[in-house]
Amino acid sequence: MPGAHGYLARIRPVQPKHGGTFSCVILHDQRPLARLYFYLNVTGPPPPEDTELQVTFREVMNRTPAEPEMIQPWSPSLGELLTNPQALTLGNLFLLAATAALGSASVTLLVWL
16 A cells, blocks of 8 residues: 555555555665565455344443442352362361361360360
8 A cells, every 4th residue: 555654554445456465564764674465355345244243242342231230249158168169269278277176176175174
């Protein structure tokens, strides 16, 4: 594209005559440092399903919830901790160990007295 300068070149509206080989050149003091060639193939308008998918994607991305969603923290019971492997996080394991240690110390003191 003769005359395209900067970081972006746009062809709007694109037409079949715009297809072909293009080059991108990086210049420093009017000397080329790097050159990249690429081929642009213009085939026609996108299929209708692609357009519908793009519309759906935009609707999903721009959706605002009707009411704010509040995430409630999960506080599992002891039964849930023992039956659900995902509940055994590091923090929950420490709590279980501390409870077991406290219970064991209590029983030892009661027996000793």
